[in-house]
Amino acid sequence: MFTKNRGYAILRQKDLIEGIWMETYTNNNKKPEITVIIPSYNVEEYIGECLESLKKQTFTDFEVLCVDDGSDDGTVDIIKEYAVSDPRFQYVGMDHCGKAGLMRNEGIKRAKGEYLLFLDSDDFFEPELMEHSLNKIKEDQADVCMYDARLYFGDTGKYRKSNVMQKKEYLPQTMPVEGKSFPYVFNIGTGCPWTSLFKKSLINENKLEFMALSRSNDIYFVNMALVLAKRITMLQEVLVNYRQRSTSLQANNTKTPWDWYEALKAIRDKLKELDLYDAVETSYKNLAFGVSIYNMCSLKAGEAFCQIYERLNNEIFAEFDLGTFTEEECYSYNAAKYQIYMQMKECSAVEYLFRQAQEMKEWQSRAKKAEKELKKLKSSTTLKAGKALLYIPKKLKHMNGKK
Structure with missing residues (x-):
């Protein structure tokens, strides 16, 4: 149905997929250069700062799809306020599922832009994010442009440099690089989708989707996009402010302790299916190694820690070809984890603790x-x-x- 609100036409439309609603405050058929896809759920405290930082971008030809997971606080009202005042912002509502990957996939289906940004609703962004990443991806005729991020602590208002969002020691000497030929293709960043601008044709041609997981839904999507990219380029520039908060999915990973394992399996299986595994074997091993031990060590519950510890030792290391992982194979960013790995081979979980x-x-x-x-x-x-x-x-x- 159509109604009028503050001079804009509102289209409220029930999609073919049950439970998906979309509101756009203009009959906007123009194709923007960039589509920004933002999943949201009960983030009324942060969503305004997030959207405001997009409104202040130095590049203006974009659309923002806010895909909300059935928020029951003021999140939706804030999104709609931006949609009413600025036709580049749109609200897409879903029945609650708790899976950001499905929300991002919904955004991909609706995206009109030639390039895609996958941003998080509790982060905020430097004004040059779109302009600089778009200029670089066009300049190098690349499929992906990666950039840096820093940590933001809302309780103190302080920022801190991160050494893992973009690992400088692995930057290629010349750019762009081919994904499958780059020895650090899975190791240059963290696998977060919000540190890259993606060409939509790369996603569509390879039928890439985020996994339907509560956590780690982005590991498969990001790493497969990188290995399939014919040209990857990079900016050594901080363009994202990554908010640190205790209620994030990562901070509550005990509820879904095995999602990372499903993601790593999916990557390995797809690489083998495409006959790419041998070309990126060392990079993949370091990815699987780092993700496995990181997720084990980040657990807050002793029982879950012991379960993952024992299963890594007894099954998963061997499954990911890490049973005899050597120090020579181990990349420098995993050096501290390698010491944990060596201790794990000597003792049980209880002895380790x-x-x-x-x-x-x-x-x-x-x-x-x-x-x-x-x-x-x-x-x-x-x-x-x-x-x-x-x-x-x-x-x-x-x-x-x-x-």
Whole structure:
């Protein structure tokens, strides 16, 4: 049905897929250069800052598809406010499924742009994100343009540089590079979709989709897009501010502890199906190795940790050709994880946790001892005498300055 609101035509349309609604506040048939796809769910605290940072982009020929997963807070109202005031923003509503991958896939189906950005609703972006990444991808006639991101801590308002969003030591000497020929194709970044601009034809021609997982839905999509890309280019520029919050899916990974495993299996199987596995074997091994140990170590529940630890040791390392993974094969960014891997081969999960507890206890003991020594030093006669001696030249300098 059509209604009128603030001078814009509103089309509210029930899709062929049950539970999908779309509202657009203009009859906009023009094809923009970039489609931005944003999944959202109960992010009323952050979505305004996210959309405002897109509104302030130095590049203007884009559309934003906000695919909402049945939010029951004020998220939808905020999205609709932007859609009413700016026809580039659109609201797409879904029945709640809890799977960002399905929301992103819905966005891909509806996207009109030649290029796709997959951004998150709780992050915000530098004004040059679209302009600089689009210029670079066109300049190098590439299928993918990768760029850097930094961490943002909302409770303090502080930013922190990240060494994993774009691993500088793996940057190619010349660009662009072919995905399957690049030795670090799976290792240059984190596998997050929001650190790359993708050419839509690459996605359509290879029928790429995000996996229907609660977590790790993007690992398959991003890595398969990279290995299938004929030309990848990169910007050493921070264009995304990645918000850190305790209620994120990553922070609550105990609820779905095996999603990463399903994603890694899907990549391996597809590589073998396309006869690409041998070309990228070392890169894939390092991806599987890093993702496996990272997800195990990030768990907050002991029972889930032990389950993954034992299954990695007994099954999964061998399944991913990591049973005899050597230090020579291990890329530098996985060096710390390799030490964990070696310990895992020596002991059970309980023994490993006991060792970690002992090391923590020793560290705390050393920290307390150092704290006592510091207090003792601060109260010592020697320190007080030193301060007094320093005070004399300072005082003389001050008096001399007055003269």
